[in-house]
Amino acid sequence: MNLQDFTKLLRTRWITIVVTMLVSVLAAVAYSLLTTPLYQASTRLYVSTSAGSSAADLYQGNRLSQERVLSYTQLITGETLAQRTIDKLGVNMTAPALQERVKASAKLDTVLIDVSVLDESPVRARDIANALSDEFVVMVRELETPKPGAAPDARVIVEQRASVPTKPVIPKTARNLAIGLGLGLLTGIGLAVLRDMLDNTVKSRETLEEITGVGIVGAIPLDKVRRNQPVIPFDTETSAIAEAFRKLRTNLQFLSVDNPPRVIIVTSSVPNEGKSTTAINLALALAEAEHNVVLVDGDMRRPSLDRYLHLVGQVGFSTVLSGGASLSEVLQQTQYPRLTVLTSGAIPPNPSELLGSMAAKTVLTELRQKFDYVIVDSAPLLAVTDGALLAANADGALIMTRFGQTKRDQVVHAARNLADVGASLLGAVLTMMPTRGGGSYSYSYSYSYYGESAKPESKEAKSAASDTSPESSDTAP
Template sequence: MSLAQFLAVIRRRHWLLTMLTLLGVTGGVTLSLLATPLYRAEAQMFVSVDGGSTASDLSQGGSFSESRVASYAKLSTSTAVLRAAAREAGVEAAPSELERAVRTTTSADTVIMSITATQPDPEKAAALADAIAAQTIELVGDIEKTDALGESLVKLSVYQKAEVPTAPASPRVPVDIAVGALIGLALGIGSALLRETMDTKVRSVDQVASASGKSVLAEIPVSDDIATIALTSSGGQFSSTAEAYRQLRTHLTFTNLDGDCQVIVVTSSLAGEGKSTTAANLALMLAQNGHRTLLVDADLRRPSVADILGIESSVGLSTVLAHQVELDDAIQVVGEGGLRVLTSGQVPPNPSELLSSRQMQLVVQTASVSFDYVIIDAPPALPVTDPAVLGASASGVLFVASVDGRVKMGDIGRAVSKVDAVGARVLGVVANRVRVGHRPESYSYYATARPQSESPRRARRAAVEGRR
C-alpha cells in the first residue's frame, strides 16, 4: 500500500480513528483516577575494600568492588533479605509482592548500588528501602569474612538514606493519557486497515478501475445540489461538475467508434449510482458542443430523465415501440444547445420484450441517420439483461460507478463481465460522486470560477430554470 492509498484509507475511516483515540484517552484518565497512588523511595549504597595503600592495591581493590556490586544487588532482593526488611519496616506483604515492589539497580563501572522501594504509604516506602540496605549490609558482612581477625575486607555502606517522598510516583496522569491516546490511535489505524481489507464497497476511483478492469474516463464530483443538470446555464458551465463532463465528452469525441453515428448505452451495476444524471449531462454537453444529439430514456422500469430535465413523459419510447406515435413526434427539444430527448413514455408491463424487439432496433437505426450521437439511458446491468441487449447493437457501453460505498467491487466486475459476454464494447467507466480534493487531479480550480457579475443564488436559479 502506497502512502497516498494509506492516507486515503485514514480519510475514509477517520471516524474510527477518532473514536478509538478518544476511548484510549478516556481509558487513560479512568485508570489514573482509579489507581492507588504509589510512592517511591531510594537508598544508595557504596561498595569498598579495606586494606592496601599502594596505587596497585587501590586499583585491585576498586576492580574487586566493581565485580562484587552485581552479586550484592541480587542478594538485596533475596527472599531472606526482603522478609527481614519487611518486618523491620512494618510492611505486611507476601514475598512475591515484595519482589515486585523492590528494585535494585547498579551503574556500569561503578561501585554504587541503588535500592528503590514502592509502597502506598510514603513513610513505609522510605523505611523499607533503608531496611533492605541494612539487611544487605548485614548479609554481606556474614558472607565476606576473609581475614585472620574474621573481619570482612569488603565494606558495604549507605551513603544516602531514603527520603520520604512527597509526591506519588504513579499514577502519572499526563503520561497515562498520552499512552492511552497512542494505544487508541494504533488500534484505530489497525482497525481501519483491517476494515478496508475486508470492506469490498467501492469508495475510491482506483477501486473503480480495479474492479472494472477498464479506464476511468471521468470523475464526477459529489454535489449536494439537485440541479447538477442544465450545465449550459451561465453558472453551471464554470462548475467542477461541468468540467468533469467536458472531460468525458472529450474522451468520447476522440474515441475511435465505428460508424458515422455513435450510439452509446449508459448503464451502471445497480440502481442509484447516477447513470441517468450522467447520461443527461453528457447529452447536454455534446449538444452544447454542436453535435446533433438524441437522449433516449430506455429505463422503462424506473425512468427518470423526464424528471431530471423537467419535461413531459407521457409520450416517449414505449409509445413509439407500441406504434402509437411516430418517432419524430415523440422527440422533445431541451436546452440552449438544442438537445433532442425521447423520454420513456408510459411504463409498460413488458419492458424487456420491448427493448429486445425488432422495433427498438429500428428506432435506434432511424435515429442514427439524423443524429451524431444517440445516448441511451439503460437500466442497471445486474438486475436485468436490457443493457447487454442494447449494448450488443450499440457503438459502445459506458458504465457509471458511484464511489460513495453503495456498490461493491464484485458488483462492478460482474456487471462489466455480463456486458462483455454478449460482445458489447465497454468504452470505460465514469466514477461518480467523487469528493473534490481527494485526488490531485480534481477540478477544484474550476469549481471556484464564476462570472463576477453573477451571484450564487442567481446561478442556481438559472440552473433550475434551465431544467424546465
C-alpha cells in the first residue's frame, strides 16, 4: 500500500476512524469521572549538621548533610514514621497504606527534602503532611543524638509547611483525554486498514477489468434522485449521471467498430445493482442520439420497467412467447421520442424455459430488424440462468457491478455463467459510484470537467446537477 492508497483509505473509511476516536475519548472521560479525586499536600524539609566555624568545618558539615538527605528520604517513607504519624493524628489507616501515599525526594547536591502526601480529602492530606514532617523532626533528633543530654549531630527543620490543596492532582483529565484521543486515532486507523483488507467488494476499474477480462465501458455515479425517479430526463439533464450514460452510449459504438453490437443484454450478478436503471437510461441516451430503440424487460421474475416507466405491465414479452399476442400488439410507445418498450408481461411459472426458447430468439431477431438498438433488462445471473440464456441469443451482455457492494467472486461467477452458455461479454459498467470520498477520487476530474462545461440553466437541472457533482455538499438543495 503506497501513500496514495493510504490517503484514499483514510478518506473512504473516515467514519470508522472518527467513531473509534469518539468512543476512545468517551472512555477516557468516563475513566476520569470514575476515578476518585486525590489531593496532594507538600512540605519541604531542611537538613543541617552542627559544624565548627572554620570554612573547612562548614564544608564538611554541608557534605555530611547531603549524605544524610538520602537516608532521610528512606526513613520518611518508612513504616516507623508512618505508624507514628497515624498514632499522632488518630486516623483510621494502616501504616503500609499511608506509606504508599507518601513520597520523599531530594534534589542532588542540596540539603532539601520535598515530602508529598496524597489523600481523598484535601484537609487530611495537609494534616498528614504536616504531622509526618513534625514527627520526622522528632525522629531525627532521637536518632542523631549520640548520648542522652548531648547536642544532636544533625537536625531537620520544616522549612515549608503544607497548606490545603485546592485542586486534585488525580485524575489527570487532560492527560487522559490526550491518551484517549491518540489511542483512538491509532486504533481507528488500524480498524480502517483491517476493514479494507477484509473488504472484497469491487471498488476500482482495475479490479473490475481484471476479474471480468473486459474493459470498463461505463461508470455511473450515485444519484439520490434516481432512487425515486430512475428515468433521467435527457432533454433537460446535464448532470454527471446523464453525461455518464452519454459516455456509455459512445463507448458502445466503439466496441466493435465494423459490427457494433445492437442487441444488448443488461445484466449483473445479484439484484439491486442498477440493471433496470441502466437499461432504461442507456436506451434513452441512444434515443437521444436519433436511434430507434426498443427496451425489453427480460426480467420475468422481478419485472420493473413497467413500474419505472409507468406503462401497462400485464401484457408483454411473456404474452408473445406463450403465443397470447403478436409482437406488434404488445409493443408500447412511450412519451420519450424514439423509445418503444416491450414490458415483461404476466409473470410465467417457467421464465428460464421461455427465455431459452426458439420463440425468444425469434422475438429478438424480429426486434433487431425493426429497431436500431434492442436493450434488454434481465434477471441477476447468480440467481437464475435467464440472463445468460438471453445473452446467448444477443450480440452480447453488459455486466453491471455496484461499487463497494458487489463482491469480487460474485462478478467472477457471473462472468463464468455467461461464458458457459457461449454469450459474449461486451463490457463492464461500474454503477452507483460515490461522487465524494476516496472511491470517487480517480473520477472526480472528469465529472467536474463536465459540470463546468455544461452549466445548468433551469433551477431543476441545477439542483439535480449539484446533487451529483463531486464538489457539492450533502446539504445541497
